[in-house]
Amino acid sequence: MYKSVVSITKGSDAEKLVHEALSLLGGVENLIKPNSSVVVKPNAGHWFPPETSVCTSPAVVSAVIKELRKAKPKEIILAESAAIGADTMKCLEISGIGKAAEEAGVDKILDIKSAKDLIKIPIRDAKSDLKRILLPRFIIEADHIINVPIFKPNMCTLFTCALKNLKGLVQDKVHYEMHATSLTNAMIDLCSVAKVDLNIIDMIRPAEGFGPHCTLPIDFGCIVAGRDPVAVDSTICRMVGIDIKDVQYLEQARERGLGNYDENSIEIRGKTINQVFKELWIPFLGGFTKYPEYHIYSEYACSSCQSLMGYTMERLKAQDEYDKNAGISIVFGRKKSLPVGVKAGKNLILVGDCVKKYRDQGIWIAGCPPIEPFPIYGILDRIPMVTTEQGAALRPRNDADIPKLNKYMYQEKEKRNRIAKGKNN
Ligand code: SF4
Numbered sequence: 001m002y003k004s005v006v007s008i009t010k011g012s013d014a015e016k017l018v019h020e021a022l023s024l025l026g027g028v029e030n031l032i033k034p035n036s037s038v039v040v041k042p043n044a045g046h047w048f049p050p051e052t053s054v055c056t057s058p059a060v061v062s063a064v065i066k067e068l069r070k071a072k073p074k075e076i077i078l079a080e081s082a083a084i085g086a087d088t089m090k091c092l093e094i095s096g097i098g099k100a101a102e103e104a105g106v107d108k109i110l111d112i113k114s115a116k117d118l119i120k121i122p123i124r125d126a127k128s129d130l131k132r133i134l135l136p137r138f139i140i141e142a143d144h145i146i147n148v149p150i151f152k153p154n155m156c157t158l159f160t161c162a163l164k165n166l167k168g169l170v171q172d173k174v175h176y177e178m179h180a181t182s183l184t185n186a187m188i189d190l191c192s193v194a195k196v197d198l199n200i201i202d203m204i205r206p207a208e209g210f211g212p213h214c215t216l217p218i219d220f221g222c223i224v225a226g227r228d229p230v231a232v233d234s235t236i237c238r239m240v241g242i243d244i245k246d247v248q249y250l251e252q253a254r255e256r257g258l259g260n261y262d263e264n265s266i267e268i269r270g271k272t273i274n275q276v277f278k279e280l281w282i283p284f285l286g287g288f289t290k291y292p293e294y295h296i297y298s299e300y301a302c303s304s305c306q307s308l309m310g311y312t313m314e315r316l317k318a319q320d321e322y323d324k325n326a327g328i329s330i331v332f333g334r335k336k337s338l339p340v341g342v343k344a345g346k347n348l349i350l351v352g353d354c355v356k357k358y359r360d361q362g363i364w365i366a367g368c369p370p371i372e373p374f375p376i377y378g379i380l381d382r383i384p385m386v387t388t389e390q391g392a393a394l395r396p397r398n399d400a401d402i403p404k405l406n407k408y409m410y411q412e413k414e415k416r417n418r419i420a421k422g423k424n425n
Contacts, residue, residue: 003267004228004260006235010221010271014063014204021200021225022067024269031198031227032071036143040064040076040106041196043149043165044091044098045083046212053207053217055091056150058100060202060223064148065104076105077138081112081168084175084368085388088113112136113171121193127252128185133193134174145194147229150202151236153211155285155310156303158247160212161236162199162229163187163258169194176368180334183302184249188256191229199232200225203239208280209409213311213372214402216409222276230259231266238263241279281413285310293326297342301333304369305352312375318408319401325379331355331362346382351375359384373398 007024009017022028032038042061048054061078068076078101082088088111092098098109115136122132139145149165157164167175167187178186203222207215222239226232230253237244244250250261260266285306288296291313298306309332316322329342332351338358342348348362352369365378366386373394374385385391 001265003265004226004231005267005269006224006226006228006231007269008235008239008271008273008276009223010276012204012221014057014059014223015066017204017223018060018063018067018200018225020270021223022198025198025225025227028067028071032068032073032144034072035074036071037138037141038068038073038076038144038146039139039142040068040078040101040146040148041165041169042078042080042097043160043168044080044088044095045086045168047082047086047091047094049094050096051217053150053152053205053215054212055095055097056148056202057204058096060150060200060204061097061148062100062104064146064200065101065106068146069105073144075107077108077110077142078106079110079112079136079139079169081171081175083168084172084179085371110136110138112139112169115171118171123189123193125256126185126189127182127256128178128189129181130174130177130186130189133170133190135169135194139169139194144197147196147199148202149199151206151240152215153208153280153282154303154307155210155283156307157184157249158242158282158284159233159237159240161201162196162232163191163249163253166191166194166196166229179302179304179368183304184252188249188252188258191253191258192256196227196229198225198227199229201232201236203236206240206280208282208413210283210311210314210405211307213308214315214405214409216281216406216413218278218280220276220278222271228259228266230254230261234261235266235268235273238273239276239278240282241277242282246284281416283314283412288313293322295327295329295342297329297331297333297335297339299333300335301352301354305332305354308369308372308375309351311372312379314408314412315376315405316379318405319376320404321380328379329362330379331358349375349379351378
């Protein structure tokens with residue numbers, strides 16, 4: 001029986017861990033053809049420094065480039081397309097990834113968003129509304145695509161790792177189209193055309209918490225690698241205590257022939273799952289009924305706005321503002337009309353570009369999805385949040401508020417641990 005191979009290494013030295021992980025898969029010289037072109041895709045989707053674990057750690061990106069160099073490729077390109085509306089080069093700079101890649105000897109750093117030479121690829125048996133996808137020629141023609149994400153939580157989809165990181169291969173226009181259809185189906189459609197050769201996951205200091213918008217970094221000390229992204233993602237679920245049954249897109253990916261998630265179809269090399277197991281705190285949104293003091297209309301919203309608003313509700317609690325703003329209506333997601341009974345005015349918060357057409361009737365928060373601090377300050381100040389200048393002006397206030405959120409997250413994590421302990425006693 002064919003098995004997908006996944007390697008797990010443990011320690012703290014990124015270069016040693018990456019080398020060992022690839023050796024367990026047969027060695028970099030057997031994985032990468034000499035004289036080939038190699039595209040390395042990290043997660044540098046947001047504008048956060050390395051200590052936040054929002055982006056792949058610069059040390060892991062550097063280690064991967066140095067290891068790939070041993071196979072004597074013709075060129076190594078680091079490529080990224082940051083989140084919608086985010087400046088990729090700025091994200092690469094602030095995350096430290098750009099500098100680390102340069103120092104490790106990368107040949108080029110390319111912003112996928114500014115690529116002009118794009119190829120239209122039809123998607124066979126598309127499950128989303130995407131019938132074709134535009135990808136830069138240098139990605140399509142690369143001999144190898146190496147996926148280098150960090151593991152982090154996502155309140156809506158539970159986590160972001162190998163499969164989800166490939167969303168950063170497309171430009172904003174396609175990214176928008178993916179949001180406007182079923183995002184997980186679109187993600188699987190994209191993975192079916194952008195085939196990755198190797199996934200190397202940064203589990204050295206991944207994150208837990210209200211992701212992807214707010215993370216608590218945690219020392220885990222592992223690198224996980226494999227050719228099969230479904231096997232890699234499901235192995236990491238088992239390493240951190242996520243029930244595979246709760247991650248629906250793994251089955252969608254398996255059906256599509258992208259890989260295996262069944263334990264019997266995966267061969268683990270290096271450390272065993274038991275040897276590295278550490279349960280992470282991955283809060284799951286599971287709908288908005290848990291915020292009954294608010295009127296939340298989230299129908300037809302994609303996971304990005306749902307997790308953003310889940311995070312915003314928790315942030316209101318963390319900043320002691322939840323009760324003070326109770327009773328307001330929050331509307332997001334694609335709507336043919338405003339929900340019945342919703343009253344226009346300052347207590348109507350309209351979140352995202354989907355509801356732009358109703359902006360005269362309430363407080364509109366622009367973006368697809370909006371940037372993280374927009375919804376909370378739109379709610380607190382009751383003013384529309386629209387321009388990038390507003391985003392920049394909010395940064396100091398946001399930085400001052402984040403410690404309250406971090407403190408709250410530690411309290412919530414402690415609460416969860418106490419409950420779990422009580423159950424086990
Ligand atoms: S505005 Fe929000 S719900 Fe609408 S498409 Fe964009 S991310 Fe999805």
